[in-house]
Amino acid sequence: MGNTGNAGAEETHWYKDTVLVMVDRAHVMPFILCAHADASYSGRKDIGPLLNRCIHDVRTQPHVVQYKSSLDQVCEFITGANEDAHRMKARYRSTGSFYPNDVVVKVIESSILFRNVANPQRVVLCASGKLPISAFEAMGTLLGVAPFAMLEYALTGALARHSTLYAKARMLDALFGGDLRNRSGAAAGWAEKLLLQATKEIKQVTEDDGEALADVAICFNDEELLRTVIMPTVMANTSQTLFAVGFLFCWGHNAEAVFQQHTFHSVFDQVWSPMLADFQIVPKPPPPAVALSESTAKNIVGLLFVLDKQGLPDELHALVTSIVRRSLPGAKGDVLLSVWMRVINSLAPLAVLKLHDSIGLFYKLLYQHILRTFVKTYVGLQPTPHRGWARPRLACGCRACWPVNLFLASITQQTETFSAQKDDRYHLHCMLDDSGFDGTHETKRTYREPQILVVTKRDRVKGKYDAWVGRCRKAYDEIQKFDQDGLRQLLGAELYEEIVEMRSVCLHAMDAPGLEFLNRRQPVQEVRNSPAPPPAAPAAPLARVGVKRKAAVIDLSGDSD
Numbered sequence: 001m002g003n004t005g006n007a008g009a010e011e012t013h014w015y016k017d018t019v020l021v022m023v024d025r026a027h028v029m030p031f032i033l034c035a036h037a038d039a040s041y042s043g044r045k046d047i048g049p050l051l052n053r054c055i056h057d058v059r060t061q062p063h064v065v066q067y068k069s070s071l072d073q074v075c076e077f078i079t080g081a082n083e084d085a086h087r088m089k090a091r092y093r094s095t096g097s098f099y100p101n102d103v104v105v106k107v108i109e110s111s112i113l114f115r116n117v118a119n120p121q122r123v124v125l126c127a128s129g130k131l132p133i134s135a136f137e138a139m140g141t142l143l144g145v146a147p148f149a150m151l152e153y154a155l156t157g158a159l160a161r162h163s164t165l166y167a168k169a170r171m172l173d174a175l176f177g178g179d180l181r182n183r184s185g186a187a188a189g190w191a192e193k194l195l196l197q198a199t200k201e202i203k204q205v206t207e208d209d210g211e212a213l214a215d216v217a218i219c220f221n222d223e224e225l226l227r228t229v230i231m232p233t234v235m236a237n238t239s240q241t242l243f244a245v246g247f248l249f250c251w252g253h254n255a256e257a258v259f260q261q262h263t264f265h266s267v268f269d270q271v272w273s274p275m276l277a278d279f280q281i282v283p284k285p286p287p288p289a290v291a292l293s294e295s296t297a298k299n300i301v302g303l304l305f306v307l308d309k310q311g312l313p314d315e316l317h318a319l320v321t322s323i324v325r326r327s328l329p330g331a332k333g334d335v336l337l338s339v340w341m342r343v344i345n346s347l348a349p350l351a352v353l354k355l356h357d358s359i360g361l362f363y364k365l366l367y368q369h370i371l372r373t374f375v376k377t378y379v380g381l382q383p384t385p386h387r388g389w390a391r392p393r394l395a396c397g398c399r400a401c402w403p404v405n406l407f408l409a410s411i412t413q414q415t416e417t418f419s420a421q422k423d424d425r426y427h428l429h430c431m432l433d434d435s436g437f438d439g440t441h442e443t444k445r446t447y448r449e450p451q452i453l454v455v456t457k458r459d460r461v462k463g464k465y466d467a468w469v470g471r472c473r474k475a476y477d478e479i480q481k482f483d484q485d486g487l488r489q490l491l492g493a494e495l496y497e498e499i500v501e502m503r504s505v506c507l508h509a510m511d512a513p514g515l516e517f518l519n520r521r522q523p524v525q526e527v528r529n530s531p532a533p534p535p536a537a538p539a540a541p542l543a544r545v546g547v548k549r550k551a552a553v554i555d556l557s558g559d560s561d
């Protein structure tokens with residue numbers, strides 16, 4: 001009891017270990033939900049456990065009215081809170097204190113399964129941002145349970161927030177249990193209409209839309225639609241190589257089973273030639289910069305696999321030539337790392353398998369060029385160890401600046417001290433700052449004037465060199481991800497060693513501190529002829545590489561003949 005007759009004590013603080021609170025059954029939920037009512041700046045309290053508990057109760061004891069009512073109240077509370085957050089967001093442009101979408105997904109599930117909330121669209125529509133794919137999976141399970149009319153409005157709203165065709169197609173896939181081709185019932189007509197509309201409305205395609213368009217075509221399996229809607233969009237965008245590659249990959253992979261042979265090949269051929277004619281993996285002008293998506297490498301590898309599966313050696317040759325001649329020369333280090341190295345890594349099993357076929361040559365070409373370019377561009381040439389200390393002079397010829405200028409012009413001096421009076425020091429500090437001098441200038445305090453000014457030029461070479469070693473290490477690690485025997489066969493023994501030891505970028509083969517991990521063999525012939533020496537203990541795994549490699553080459557050529 002509280003200390004006044006009217007109000008009880010608040011339940012927020014107490015001084016005992018345990019407190020027993022007796023609440024009228026009808027007020028249990030409101031009492032518990034009080035704790036969640038405060039949408040403070042730190043976000044909402046985790047309501048997940050409470051919601052899970054209520055769902056569990058209803059599932060296990062569906063006949064207990066009290067449990068249904070509790071779940072109902074919690075769902076209503078969450079929905080109301082999100083609606084409030086929506087209003088706040090609209091009015092004050094605040095971020096709003098929303099319940100996260102995994103909670104929303106659970107509310108959707110329970111709201112229809114137990115028919116506790118009359119309007120599930122409320123829950124969906126007031127969710128924050130794009131609902132995740134799990135929400136569509138959840139709603140998919142409801143398709144057979146609830147009448148579609150109950151879901152339609154909510155689903156349309158939720159889907160509208162995903163802007164690209166690719167995203168819409170993925171969400172619809174999830175809705176129909178992972179494959180839109182399984183669509184049925186009233187929802188099927190709705191999904192078709194929506195997808196068709198999205199396909200017609202595509203203006204600026206993204207890389208992933210290529211794959212999505214092929215998916216839509218395959219899903220509808222309608223030649224008329226293919227001819228009148230899909231192909232015009234695809235053909236208008238073949239100059240966007242990544243989009244076209246995505247389309248060809250998905251088409252080549254999946255369409256054969258659905259369309260007639262004639263249609264399958266004709267579509268492939270139609271897109272192939274213009275795609276190849278404009279082959280460009282990264283658009284040349286910097287703006288608008290098109291970010292490479294995660295799909296890029298996947299799509300390129302996918303297309304290469306399709307060409308192999310379909311037995312198209314001329315096309316393979318043309319694609320490899322385009323990559324080598326048109327994409328690699330201007331490719332930046334990060335593109336080589338994130339796209340091309342991934343491509344050849346995923347392709348390795350196929351490439352090794354086809355090594356002795358007539359097309360093996362094309363794969364070899366691809367590996368040789370990509371790895372060579374990767375080392376040359378990503379790692380880059382070893383920075384020159386020559387430390388040129390000369391720096392630009394100050395734009396002043398006064399008495400105080402003169403000795404400083406001498407020092408700045410010196411190619412051998414990194415640091416120098418100058419004795420200077422206060423005014424001169426001030427002048428020198430200003431001049432050095434204004435000239436953009438790369439280094440430090442400090443007054444070393446002594447007991448009396450003139451005091452000492454210490455000027456130090458920054459060592460540019462060290463920073464550059466360390467960064468270069470870092471890239472060497474990264475490149476080395478990337479190359480180690482390959483099956484080394486396969487890689488050696490693809491590159492040929494000589495190039496393999498050149499690549500693995502990064503000889504093309506090292507100025508002084510044996511004078512590169514920090515590169516011990518490369519474990520270069522001394523350029524002396526004795527190693528080759530002597531039996532494998534026991535490797536040194538600490539560097540054992542790497543030390544063996546150089547020696548064992550030789551033996552393996554001999555073995556393999558013996559086997560293959």
Ligand SMILES: [Zn+2]
Nearest residue numbers: 396397398401
């Ligand atoms: Zn001066």
